[in-house]
Amino acid sequence: MRIDITGDAAHFLADAESFLRQDPLRHTVIATAVANELGGRAGAAATRFLTVREDTGRVAGVATSAFGGRIYLGELPAHSVAAVADAFLAAGPPPTSVEGVRADAETFGREWAARTGGSSAESYSARLFRLGTLIVPEAAGKPRLATVDDLPICRDFIDAFCVEIGEPRPFDEEAARRRIDAGFWWLWEHEGVPAAFVARQSETLGWARIGPVYTPPQLRGNGFASALTATVSQVVRAEGTDVCLFTDLANPTSNKIYQAIGYEPVRDFVHYTLTPAG
Numbered sequence: 001m002r003i004d005i006t007g008d009a010a011h012f013l014a015d016a017e018s019f020l021r022q023d024p025l026r027h028t029v030i031a032t033a034v035a036n037e038l039g040g041r042a043g044a045a046a047t048r049f050l051t052v053r054e055d056t057g058r059v060a061g062v063a064t065s066a067f068g069g070r071i072y073l074g075e076l077p078a079h080s081v082a083a084v085a086d087a088f089l090a091a092g093p094p095p096t097s098v099e100g101v102r103a104d105a106e107t108f109g110r111e112w113a114a115r116t117g118g119s120s121a122e123s124y125s126a127r128l129f130r131l132g133t134l135i136v137p138e139a140a141g142k143p144r145l146a147t148v149d150d151l152p153i154c155r156d157f158i159d160a161f162c163v164e165i166g167e168p169r170p171f172d173e174e175a176a177r178r179r180i181d182a183g184f185w186w187l188w189e190h191e192g193v194p195a196a197f198v199a200r201q202s203e204t205l206g207w208a209r210i211g212p213v214y215t216p217p218q219l220r221g222n223g224f225a226s227a228l229t230a231t232v233s234q235v236v237r238a239e240g241t242d243v244c245l246f247t248d249l250a251n252p253t254s255n256k257i258y259q260a261i262g263y264e265p266v267r268d269f270v271h272y273t274l275t276p277a278g
């Protein structure tokens with residue numbers, strides 16, 4: 001077994017594309033990271049891509065590290081997870097969290113804690129959904145594409161979303177402008193005021209992911225996010241692309257509304273926070 005880590009998205013894709021295509025929905029996060037790096041939309045993500053190779057040289061597993069040590073585990077051979085933890089520790093930056101299917105994330109967290117003296121604690125669970133039969137609900141107001149004039153409100157919405165999920169991230173204005181220019185950011189406008197935000201990711205390997213989705217707390221319960229998510233999903237599907245999204249399993253409202261517009265559960269993932277010793 002050999003493990004390689006690179007910051008070159010094109011190099012990673014050349015090596016791992018065949019593996020990713022075996023289950024592109026499972027690897028939507030990693031494939032999207034590649035697309036954003038290649039399309040200049042990654043901003044401060046600074047993603048590093050990992051491949052696990054068998055002795056024959058065939059890629060058998062993938063993972064990423066982004067935003068200063070947030071580890072995302074794709075499909076991995078079970079026996080490789082400890083070595084993947086070692087590789088990320090050696091390459092840096094130091095892991096700060098890990099997300100993956102429960103068995104892999106637990107193993108990574110346990111191995112990381114054993115090597116560093118730190119602690120690993122589950123922080124949330126996420127569920128991956130794929131779009132089935134789309135239902136577009138009605139809501140007061142209308143959808144529209146965001147423009148560069150909307151950058152301040154989009155930044156406010158994204159910053160609030162990141163704080164709410166406990167993962168604040170730096171806002172990169174140049175990357176944001178590129179996403180707006182690509183038609184990836186949408187707003188729901190009610191009485192002339194933006195009331196909800198929905199982003200879509202670029203199509204890659206036949207899939208495009210919806211997210212983040214955000215409505216300010218005082219405007220929730222009006223169906224704005226449901227209607228906008230359905231609208232954006234419809235746009236993506238009209239391009240001939242399959243659509244997916246993630247929800248927080250601890251939020252029954254979001255899980256309910258996405259299923260109400262046609263999303264079907266696929267797989268669950270667990271996120272662990274990694275706290276250094278001392």
